[in-house]
Amino acid sequence: QVQLVESGGGLVQPGGSLTLSCVVSGSIFRIYGMGWYREKPGGQYGYRELVAKIPYYGHTEYADSVRGRFTISRDNAKNTVYLQMDSLRLEDTAIYYCHADVSITEGTATGYWGQGTQVLVSS
DSSP states (O other), X not given: OEEEEEEOOXXXXXXXXXXXXEEEEESOSEXXXXXXXXXXXXXXXXXXXXXXXXXXXXXXEEOTTXXXXXXXXXXXXXXXXXXXEOSXXXXXXXXXXEEEEEESSSSOOEEEEOOOEEEEEOO
């Protein structure tokens, strides 16, 4: 079994910063792509938009709305992915979910989600 546990969410004023962390644990053979998605209040139920993602090797990808303000990184030794969020805006308010493609044996990977962490940007 594989678990993803996020932390670091909370209340922040516009222009402020937060850092989210997500630790992957369990029966892990390899972690491939990792990423952050978010579900905004009032949006389509269950829809999670991509915020940023990072492969095991290669280039990161960002949503246009966060590029230049958010930075995704990962520590493969710790099975952890981070999201540094700077210059936060009201519209960044959402539940942020961690996602990882994990294989428990050599072969096909399966996508797993964390439970989500709330980020509230408010003055």
